[in-house]
Amino acid sequence: SFSTVMPAVFETAELVGTFKWVERFTFGPRVRETAALEPGFFLAGAGMLLLTLVWPKYFYPFVWMSLVLILEPLNFWLGREHFMEYLERGDWRPIVSLSVGALICGFFWEMWNYYSWPKWIYHTPGAQFLEVFEMPLLGYGGYVPFALELFVLRNLLWRAAPRVEESWRR
Template sequence: MMNWQRKYPLHGWLGFLLVAVFWFLNWYLEGLRTHLAFFPLWLGYILAVDGLVFMRKGTSLVSRSKAGFILLFVFSVPFWWLFELFNTVLQNWLYTGREYFSDIAYALYASLNFSTVLPAVFVTAELVATFRLRILDKPVWKTGRNLPLVFFISGWTMLFLFLVWPRIFFPLVWVSVYFIIEPVNYRLGFTNLLQHTEKGNWRPVWNLWIGVLACGFFWELWNYYSWPKWTYNLPYLNEPKLFEMPIAGYLGYLPFSLELFALYNLLTGIFRIKALKNYLHPE
């Protein structure tokens, strides 16, 4: 039951403190600083939002399973390195300031910072899920049982297209992984979104989409005055921009959230790890 009167947890207050301190340090210190400030800033965001979730419904990612919560950080690292691997072909974004770090130092700092992506998206999606919104809870289009096969074939086709002709098909990187992985989860009986959309229930999808857009806003906002920072260089759709991100690029966050969800459930299913289930539904 949702209750704003529930006591806000200590880890949430710690999160707000980390955001306040490291947001200031990340924007106003001179010289290199973001490689040190990024992780505590986003850890603060994650803890603060998780605290709001706990206050809203009496449970949260942290309170349900601290080990599972930490595992999100671990899984997040290879997930984002996969997209970094794709970007060696696409060259859609680059990190200014990379030249100040050795390869080993860069890999370590990058991995630490990449670890925050998955928990940030999941905890924000869970916060969205605590709100009952009639427009999002209404049953809509029911996806058919043939969709997994269509997804799987389309996903591999899209992967081929953006790897062979990256200047034309680069946006497909944010769709192809989901189209490939989701049918595998569906076939193997792992947690997946299609099991909900087959019944016309799109609420888990909406929660992920709204959650990742909120994260995307803060990723781009906090990156704007960072150093080192990332910048974008798209073959087209490069203008106009909100912060460093082209406006059209924010649409890529939507399927990206689905890819994170699919990859997470694939790994937890393969290794028989107890997944953090049922957090995408309003309670």
């Protein structure tokens, strides 16, 4: 349920954002915003989603990233918080904090799932090896775009959402 997943990821990301090592991502490479970038994101996301719908057996990993690429431009066009405003300044802390926060949550969710009944069982063509609990190791990589998806979804649906940088000032 997203009513427990979203707060877990955002609270864990906020905790990760307080760690000293995250500060090194404050002045990373800058990603320049161009007129074609947001429409390009949107079209790439729509293309990835279409590939997932047409050939799910091969393109299932695209399902998470496609939504990020579709919703990020919507947030930009609506004047909501979006990743590119941070990346233009070279500030990678939101992406790093959210990604690590989701990986931490994912580890615990998979651990609790392992001993549960009923439980999740994964069928991941081409990636069904090196399982950590029930999840194939490569599957944990899906938690990174999942965290970014939660960020863009939150900002799209909640206009007055607190900005992620506000949590670092506490």
